Amino acid sequence: MLARAVAHARSETLRAGSEVQSLAMDEESFRILYERTARSLWAYLARVSGSPTLADDLLQECYCRFLSLADPPQEDAHRKNYLFRIATNLLRDHWRAEKRHTSAGIEIADVPSDDDAVANIPLRSDLGRALAQLNPRERQMLWLAYAEGASHREIAKISGMKENSVRPLLFRARKKLMAILAGKSFVTRKTVP
Amino acid sequence: MKLPSCENEARVLQALESGLKAEAMEAPLRLHVAGCPSCAELISVYELFQHDSAELCATARVPEAGRVWWRATMAARRATAERALRPILIAEKTALAVSAGALIALLIFAAPWIAEQVSHTSALKGAFVLSLPLSSLVVASFSGFILVLAGAIYTLWAEK
Numbered sequence: 001m002l003a004r005a006v007a008h009a010r011s012e013t014l015r016a017g018s019e020v021q022s023l024a025m026d027e028e029s030f031r032i033l034y035e036r037t038a039r040s041l042w043a044y045l046a047r048v049s050g051s052p053t054l055a056d057d058l059l060q061e062c063y064c065r066f067l068s069l070a071d072p073p074q075e076d077a078h079r080k081n082y083l084f085r086i087a088t089n090l091l092r093d094h095w096r097a098e099k100r101h102t103s104a105g106i107e108i109a110d111v112p113s114d115d116d117a118v119a120n121i122p123l124r125s126d127l128g129r130a131l132a133q134l135n136p137r138e139r140q141m142l143w144l145a146y147a148e149g150a151s152h153r154e155i156a157k158i159s160g161m162k163e164n165s166v167r168p169l170l171f172r173a174r175k176k177l178m179a180i181l182a183g184k185s186f187v188t189r190k191t192v193p
Numbered sequence: 194m195k196l197p198s199c200e201n202e203a204r205v206l207q208a209l210e211s212g213l214k215a216e217a218m219e220a221p222l223r224l225h226v227a228g229c230p231s232c233a234e235l236i237s238v239y240e241l242f243q244h245d246s247a248e249l250c251a252t253a254r255v256p257e258a259g260r261v262w263w264r265a266t267m268a269a270r271r272a273t274a275e276r277a278l279r280p281i282l283i284a285e286k287t288a289l290a291v292s293a294g295a296l297i298a299l300l301i302f303a304a305p306w307i308a309e310q311v312s313h314t315s316a317l318k319g320a321f322v323l324s325l326p327l328s329s330l331v332v333a334s335f336s337g338f339i340l341v342l343a344g345a346i347y348t349l350w351a352e353k
């Protein structure tokens with residue numbers, strides 16, 4: 001009797017839940033935003049993660065999270081920045097999970113290493129390979145600054161850094177990239193003699 | 194450590210973002226860029242990234258907006274349903290906890306009586322006749338066991 005009542009309540013609640021759609025915008029507005037931002041967001045995810053497959057997965061998740069926002073930004077520029085912020089957080093979560101799996105001794109078969117992944121992205125320039133030698137934060141900053149034209153303030157907001165830190169870090173990342181592109185051996189770790 | 198970056202980089206970047214090529218910049222800025230390695234490097238990096246970005250965007254195969262919209266709608270429905278089901282789940286768990294608590298309290302409350310019955314039973318060594326209170330204890334224990342078993346089965350069913 002009680003079980004039947006609970007089951008009934010469950011089915012009623014599920015039915016009520018399926019009727020509720022609390023998305024941040026209507027479908028047409030979303031389509032316009034998507035057409036305007038999806039490719040550049042995918043490029044960011046692919047270049048920073050080094051994996052097009054991961055970029056495919058995270059791209060959809062970015063928009064799902066954006067649409068589930070209770071109070072989404074109204075201006076287009078803010079919306080785009082917010083999407084990049086979500087993407088950055090998703091990448092960070094992914095790397096953390098990957099680190100946990102690696103430290104737990106679990107092999108991750110579907111996540112390619114940087115070098116393999118970069119080889120999967122068709123590129124005429126060597127930029128992809130050079131970026132793969134930088135750390136994720138440097139890749140993020142460089143891409144946001146020079147591919148997306150984001151200001152230091154926007155980069156700080158997207159990547160969760162202090163605005164004052166962006167300029168020197170970006171400058172160093174650029175120098176490092178140029179050194180790699182120029183074919184110099186860029187030593188990032190101290191080697192034990 | 195002070196980094197040897199150029200103060201004009203922001204202006205150069207602004208000009209580049211507005212679509213100007215290095216050759217089309219204002220004369221003073223153009224002259225500066227010609228003699229500043231840092232700004233020249235900035236232009237090279239900017240053009241490299243713009244080229245790479247354009248190439249990636251052109252080759253990117255992103256899913257259709259409708260598909261992403263459908264997935265977001267499904268996720269929103271699932272989230273809404275989970276939110277709505279939460280009170281029921283809490284009520285179920287509370288009921289289970291209260292039942293377990295009541296059972297434990299009953300056992301604690303009846304502990305002296307149980308001890309008395311056990312000592313009474315041991316006094317009747319060799320006798321195979323159970324006293325009436327002890328038989329009622331057996332019945333009560335059996336009923337309790339059945340109740341706990343039913344609760345466990347119900348919980349498993351509810352989880353499914």
